[in-house]
Amino acid sequence: MAIKIIAAGFRLCWAMLMIAALVLPAAAVQPDEILPDPRLESRARALSAQLRCLVCRNETIDDSNAPLARDLRLIVREHLQAGDTDQQILDFMVARYGTYILLKPPFWSSAVFLWLLPLIILLLAALYLFYAARAAKKRAQPATAKALPALTAAEEARLADILAGSDERQPPAGKK
Amino acid sequence: MIIECGHFLLILALAVSLYQAVVPLIGWFCGDIIAMRSARFTAIMVFALVALSYAALTYAYVISDFSVMNVAQNSHSEKPLFFKITGVWGNHEGSMLLWVLILTFFSALVAVFGKNLPLNLAALVLVCQSFIAGAFLAFILFTSNPFARLLPPALQGRDLNPVLQDVGLALHPPMLYLGYVGFSVCFSFAIAALLCGRVDAAFGRWVRPWALLSWFCLTWGITAGSYWAYYELGWGGYWFWDPVENASLMPWLSGTALLHSALVLEKRSALKIWTVLLAIITFSFSLLGTFLVRSGILTSVHSFATDPARGLAILAILGFFIGCALLLFAFRAPAIKNSGLFRPVSRESALILNNLFLMAAAATVLAGTLYPLLVESLTGEKISVGAPFFNLTIGALFLPLLLIVPFGPLLGWKRGDIAAAAERLWLAFAAAIAAFALTLYLDHGKAVLAAAGIGLAFWAIFGALTDLISKSGGWKTPLSARARRLKNLPAAFWGTAFAHMGLGVSLFGIIAVAGFEQEYIGNLAPGQAVDLAGNKVVFDGYKSENRDNFQENRLYFTIKHQGKILGQVTASRRFFPSQNAQTTETGLFNRGFSQYYIAPGDYNKDGSAVLHIWWKPNVLCIWLGGLLMMTGAVLSLADRRRQRGAPAGKKVKPAAGANLPERVAREA
Numbered sequence: 001m002a003i004k005i006i007a008a009g010f011r012l013c014w015a016m017l018m019i020a021a022l023v024l025p026a027a028a029v030q031p032d033e034i035l036p037d038p039r040l041e042s043r044a045r046a047l048s049a050q051l052r053c054l055v056c057r058n059e060t061i062d063d064s065n066a067p068l069a070r071d072l073r074l075i076v077r078e079h080l081q082a083g084d085t086d087q088q089i090l091d092f093m094v095a096r097y098g099t100y101i102l103l104k105p106p107f108w109s110s111a112v113f114l115w116l117l118p119l120i121i122l123l124l125a126a127l128y129l130f131y132a133a134r135a136a137k138k139r140a141q142p143a144t145a146k147a148l149p150a151l152t153a154a155e156e157a158r159l160a161d162i163l164a165g166s167d168e169r170q171p172p173a174g175k176k
Numbered sequence: 177m178i179i180e181c182g183h184f185l186l187i188l189a190l191a192v193s194l195y196q197a198v199v200p201l202i203g204w205f206c207g208d209i210i211a212m213r214s215a216r217f218t219a220i221m222v223f224a225l226v227a228l229s230y231a232a233l234t235y236a237y238v239i240s241d242f243s244v245m246n247v248a249q250n251s252h253s254e255k256p257l258f259f260k261i262t263g264v265w266g267n268h269e270g271s272m273l274l275w276v277l278i279l280t281f282f283s284a285l286v287a288v289f290g291k292n293l294p295l296n297l298a299a300l301v302l303v304c305q306s307f308i309a310g311a312f313l314a315f316i317l318f319t320s321n322p323f324a325r326l327l328p329p330a331l332q333g334r335d336l337n338p339v340l341q342d343v344g345l346a347l348h349p350p351m352l353y354l355g356y357v358g359f360s361v362c363f364s365f366a367i368a369a370l371l372c373g374r375v376d377a378a379f380g381r382w383v384r385p386w387a388l389l390s391w392f393c394l395t396w397g398i399t400a401g402s403y404w405a406y407y408e409l410g411w412g413g414y415w416f417w418d419p420v421e422n423a424s425l426m427p428w429l430s431g432t433a434l435l436h437s438a439l440v441l442e443k444r445s446a447l448k449i450w451t452v453l454l455a456i457i458t459f460s461f462s463l464l465g466t467f468l469v470r471s472g473i474l475t476s477v478h479s480f481a482t483d484p485a486r487g488l489a490i491l492a493i494l495g496f497f498i499g500c501a502l503l504l505f506a507f508r509a510p511a512i513k514n515s516g517l518f519r520p521v522s523r524e525s526a527l528i529l530n531n532l533f534l535m536a537a538a539a540t541v542l543a544g545t546l547y548p549l550l551v552e553s554l555t556g557e558k559i560s561v562g563a564p565f566f567n568l569t570i571g572a573l574f575l576p577l578l579l580i581v582p583f584g585p586l587l588g589w590k591r592g593d594i595a596a597a598a599e600r601l602w603l604a605f606a607a608a609i610a611a612f613a614l615t616l617y618l619d620h621g622k623a624v625l626a627a628a629g630i631g632l633a634f635w636a637i638f639g640a641l642t643d644l645i646s647k648s649g650g651w652k653t654p655l656s657a658r659a660r661r662l663k664n665l666p667a668a669f670w671g672t673a674f675a676h677m678g679l680g681v682s683l684f685g686i687i688a689v690a691g692f693e694q695e696y697i698g699n700l701a702p703g704q705a706v707d708l709a710g711n712k713v714v715f716d717g718y719k720s721e722n723r724d725n726f727q728e729n730r731l732y733f734t735i736k737h738q739g740k741i742l743g744q745v746t747a748s749r750r751f752f753p754s755q756n757a758q759t760t761e762t763g764l765f766n767r768g769f770s771q772y773y774i775a776p777g778d779y780n781k782d783g784s785a786v787l788h789i790w791w792k793p794n795v796l797c798i799w800l801g802g803l804l805m806m807t808g809a810v811l812s813l814a815d816r817r818r819q820r821g822a823p824a825g826k827k828v829k830p831a832a833g834a835n836l837p838e839r840v841a842r843e844a
Binding site: 028029030031034049050052058060063098099100101102103104105109110111114115117118121122125129133136 | 411413416418419517520528532535536537539540543544547551555557558559560561562563564565568569572573697698699777786788
């Protein structure tokens with residue numbers, strides 16, 4: 001009985017050792033990193049969500065479990081505790097690692113066309129629609145004007161007759 | 177032997193699809209009816225050949241034939257049967273074979289169900305399909321053959337990536353591929369229509385069911401994939417703006433635009449050129465998505481099976497099809513004349529606005545995904561474009577879209593009355609204001625933006641309902657008459673309402689989680705508890721056990737409210753010795769549409785565990801919205817079938833529906 005329990009305990013320990021030894025921590029932000037001040041901490045989380053883990057594929061340092069991400073999270077928190085503003089911390093990170101670290105590229109950078117693209121598309125489309133609508137209107141107007149030339153005097157007289165209800169003439173054969 | 181048969185059948189499929197690409201095309205040039213007719217039979221044959229070949233590969237997986245390189249690299253004899261079958265498409269070669277299987281499946285569907293199509297159009301559609309099938313079959317056979325043998329055979333397989341050993345693998349990729357590849361039919365229809373020089377309302381009628389079907393599958397694939405990522409990755413996120421996710425979002429956005437513009441073409445013969453272009457663009461996005469995922473050109477969390485060398489081959493295929501399609505479009509489009517005229521305020525215009533914002537969003541996603549590559553190759557500078565960028569820009573583009581969505585169905589064709597539509601939307605407006613005020617009140621006036629977002633979500637939900645309510649009658653209509661009218665409404669109206677409602681419901685979930693989620697990160701020893709969102713989460717303890725092909729460490733939790741037990745939940749960490757890798761199974765505890773989300777971390781020396789626990793309010797609404805959109809697509813499809821194949825006796829129903837607006841107008 002005792003041997004069984006020891007064996008089971010050993011298996012458990014072995015499994016846990018394996019897990020601990022071979023695998024990086026799964027949860028990203030660790031309890032020991034969290035700042036005592038909840039407002040600083042929530043700023044730290046918001047900042048972390050803007051910074052890219054440089055050694056990961058496409059993860060923020062907030063999500064990543066890489067050791068480098070942890071270092072960066074700690075740096076962010078140190079700076080926050082030292083009283084830096086969010087912008088100062090982002091500037092510090094860019095100075096150290098380049099704009100690559102920012103998941104939202106700054107507006108005035110090589111990404112300016114990227115930022116302007118939706119606006120450009122909407123503006124071009126609006127211009128196109130405006131001109132297309134105007135062209136369609138223009139096309140429609142002369143067509144109706146040509147189709148209905150002004151009536152001649154004879155036609156006017158006949159129209160008056162028809163409206164008065166006294167039209168007894170047959171239409172001319174050629175106009176059938 | 178079966179493996180060689182599978183290989184041979186695949187080669188045969190390539191040969192037959194080359195026949196199908198060439199002979200009916202020559203038949204079309206020379207007016208040879210028999211040659212054109214042969215396309216239909218060969219399409220079904222190619223599908224049968226690829227299906228048999230696929231079955232052969234599945235067989236190799238099921239019996240764990242490790243003399244096949246693909247099986248040895250991606251399977252394991254101890255893997256459960258279910259994952260042996262789904263594992264076939266959990267790798268590059270198998271997933272490409274699935275891609276072609278689905279492509280030929282759609283060709284066969286066109287061949288079977290397209291009997292009422294003009295012969296030359298049907299033949300050209302199938303020719304175009306078989307060009308694509310031929311290209312990808314050649315790609316598989318020459319660069320990524322799943323039937324390649326391994327000598328000497330391996331004793332044991334290397335196993336499937338543990339993250340992929342999940343039901344999600346059964347639900348996500350096949351549906352995503354059905355969606356991606358389904359749009360090939362729209363693409364082929366566009367090419368065929370351009371070649372025939374005939375784009376009219378009939379084109380809209382033929383294309384729309386295929387677009388609806390593909391859109392349904394794509395929505396399913398994205399929704400399932402998002403939920404899978406949510407519970408499997410253990411980060412609590414459901415959408416990461418990962419390049420691979422973007423690759424599936426682009427065809428979805430432009431497919432949604434296609435659905436709407438095909439409607440205009442079908443009903444009003446307008447937007448012809450644009451609809452054809454959208455059909456081409458949508459499948460181009462699908463091809464691009466395949467390229468991005470399969471080539472691994474963009475580093476991303478999804479790059480499980482990638483090989484840059486193959487990327488060039490797919491890039492060539494991609495360039496060929498998109499280039500030829502756009503070239504053909506450029507030559508033929510000027511000859512297409514739009515006939516349906518409409519006023520600036522009309523349903524047509526509303527749908528144009530919808531298309532505009534959707535395509536601007538698709539273009540932004542495309543640019544954001546490829547921009548870093550472009551900048552790096554031009555200037556050598558490395559930049560990142562991630563979630564904060566996309567949330568901002570796509571959010572800004574979806575805001576006006578969601579504001580105008582309720583107006584669309586309420587505006588008439590040709591000319592609409594925006595004031596009348598706004599008047600009818602009073603209920604939606606009231607609901608939006610009420611939701612906004614209530615959220616602010618409950619949150620003590622802090623989260624103004626989130627409250628506004630929830631107001632917008634209710635605007636979309638009740639706006640979609642307004643259409644149904646106003647179609648069921650006026651102020652004085654008795655309830656029984658309302659119910660009868662609602663029952664008799666064509667299913668397409670319900671489809672519109674459901675799909676638009678789904679949009680609002682998803683937004684509601686997204687905003688609720690973004691604005692009001694609560695989080696706990698800390699160490700808990702067995703027996704300890706934490707207060708979160710009004711309830712107590714008690715960590716009961718953990719237990720370790722050996723399962724099929726992994727060891728599992730289970731953590732047990734109890735959720736309590738004021739001493740009363742609400743329920744129990746288990747989270748676990750799994751260790752896969754075959755891959756020396758570990759996965760996290762998050763513990764999910766539902767409270768209505770909200771969830772407790774428990775992600776277990778490491779163990780400390782004192783026996784406590786690092787735990788990451790979230791309270792995610794109304795998080796399930798995000799995927800419920802996707803489900804509603806899918807329901808909408810099914811209803812629209814069902815309606816179309818009834819319209820087309822309605823027997824004589826049942827024709828009373830549409831007539832009653834047609835009279836409805838008049839009766840409504842009389843009573844109102």
